[in-house]
Amino acid sequence: MPRFTRYWMSLLLFALTVSVGRPSTAKTPQPAPAASADVKPEEVGIDEQLGKFIPLDTVLRDEDGHDVALRSLIDRPTVLTLNYFRCAGICSPQLNGVAETVNRTLAKIGEQYRIITISFDERDTPDIAKRKRTNYLQEIRRPVSPNDWRFLTSDSVTSKKIADSVGFKFKRVGDDFLHPGALMFLSPKGLVTRYMYGITYVPADWEMAVQEAARGEVQPTINKWLKFCFSYDPSGRRVALNVTRIAGTVVLGAAMIFAIVLIFKGRRTPQNERKA
């Protein structure tokens, strides 16, 4: 078989295996469906910035309209969410998911971590932010003070700066925004330590992420592979081992290696037989 044909066959096999075995996109950040037709995939989503710092000197407006520097709020592990307050899409389900997880996780809000929600819509006012905070704090059924979950607003340049620092890419479409749904965990020094995707979260993961953020440990990429192997079963409320997915990947991977070896090794001929 000509050598270039072998390369193409190997490439094809590799592509096939990667495409079949790649993780489901169900839990990775997806833009809201509305008006997504004219948006390129690279314009909206998450570019993970693990191990990088967010600009702590950034000054935003708090719920009373006062200036507040992020440095003064991020003095403990912090869960950062980026939303806008008039959002009719995934923001509310996401923040409900956050409140629900705060109720269920063993990590104590306030004592062990703080949540900061920053609006990337410059039209959001401190007044709306305050009402949002009141709403969501009511959802929490454990001791919580208004200082434990902050809702901040700012001008568009400032919020964009923060979003860029965590790789959060959003796009304005008319009156609304297309944006991913994700949480960022920050260490007390503003280090990005973990991303959590989707709108519901595993309480155990949450607690783990808070502890890691406290220690300033960045989740290595391997975690993505673990994510691939374990998925959260929402009805059973537990993390499940994806037996089928692991087995499928192993089988396809092994078969691909087998095929590539056969293709490259070529036919047995008297020449290579003698060599053997």
Place this chain on the structure above:
Amino acid sequence: MSTSTAESNYLEYEGRHSGLLGWLLSTDHKRVAILYLVSMVTFFFAGVSAGFVMRLVQLTPFHKLITAQTYNALFTFHGVVMIFLFVIPGLNAVFGNFILPIIIGAKDVAFPRLNLASWYFFIGGALIAVTALFTGNGPPDTGWSFYAPFSIKSGTNVSLGVFAAFILGFSSMLTGINFVTTIHRLRAPGMTFFKMPLFPWALYATSWMQILATPVLAVTLVLVILERAFGIGVFDPAKGGDPVLYQHMFWMYSHPAVYIMILPAMGAISEILPTFSQRTIFGYKAIAGSSIAIAGFGSLVWAHHMFTSGMSAFGNILFSFLTMVVAVPSAIKVFNWIATLYKGSVNFQPPLLYALSFIFLFSIGGMTGVWQGALALDVHLHDTYFIVGHFHYVMFGGTGFAFFAALLYWFPKMFGKMYSNTAAYVAWFFLFIGFNGLYFTMLVLGMQGMPRRYYAHLPQYHLGHVIATVGSWVLILGLLLFFGSLLYAVFRGKKASANPWHGVTLEWTVPSPPPVENFDEIPEVSQGPYHFPSEVAL
């Protein structure tokens, strides 16, 4: 081996061991093939006996011949034996082993010891399956598909039966790895992929399916055993498991398995037709490519077994569509086969008669399969005798008749003897009449609404059941005549020449039966596989 092998053929050759050990410990691909042939035909008749009793039970609407529980055990046994011990190894194990190395100009398969090990896995699995019948709390009663959650709850000896199927899977996988490597590495000099005969092409596609699909079955069966032993709850809804997941995993293997069964059969037919029409195969590349296409698409249609299991409408439509698509490469083969006969110099010998019967019966099996692929119709036909009729047309009418055709075609090569043509024709008559009497009636019964796997039947189905049962007797008569005449020929048949059918592929260039190492000198190939001298003269 330094001795000249031209003198002693593989049947007479005595190596380190002689007698029975000379067979049981031989790594010669031809002896392994005969081991498979003998053991598989034995299992086949065990399966036939179970089928015979089941038909006898249906001779009366309400009967006292056996209990309902025994009936359940019988159809499970029949299914497991016929599927795992006969049609899945099928032509692959017997003719793949015997013919593949010779037809591509090799001395043996790539891994001869692994080849023998595959047979031991096969026999080991078979023995465990038989053990499951007589130990524990009675033979498994789940049907060959071991559907959860019943297979998890059933008090019968399901774990051992499932374990047997697990072991048999290894035999299948190892054979697949062996054949793929053989085809890649051991083709004769000059034999490129597109100068390779179509039987190896079919085996190549089959082997990849064995390699890729069988592990899914292995995982599934292990999960069933773990479920039964430890109650892990993967398939048990009470523990948050999902029985539909079982069906997905089971059919993800078992539907490709249908193509594992039929592809080598199609390969054998593609060898027989050119030889008996003395004409090059029509559409060589289309047939070769369609084998790969069947393997590819055939791996993506499994959920058409589950249209009534509560999948999403989108899932149903997708799998229905893919099911229709997989009929295309099968049809490509059928049309090319028929075109091969056109203007050929047709020599109407028994192998051709059986091969043509294959095309006829397989076409019925294939077309009824397309019916079932249609969503609305499938809801009506699901779990009726129509399904039973359909898959017998595919597996028995298809693979079974192709197995008979291939056996008749290569028998002189394998044993160096000729059989009686008359006996083969008479056996065909009984087989064909009996087969259609039995299974076409089942198609009709299914359309009328007779559910499958029922111990009793309502009076309105009685006539159909009587016809089917009589058909089964005629069919069994044909089987006895067929195998009886071949067995007679093995010992008393006339000596066969090296090339009784005037074939042109490499197996006809070696003596009958072939010498131990097949070729004194590895042949060089310079042209495509089906160049007939008479055709060139025309």
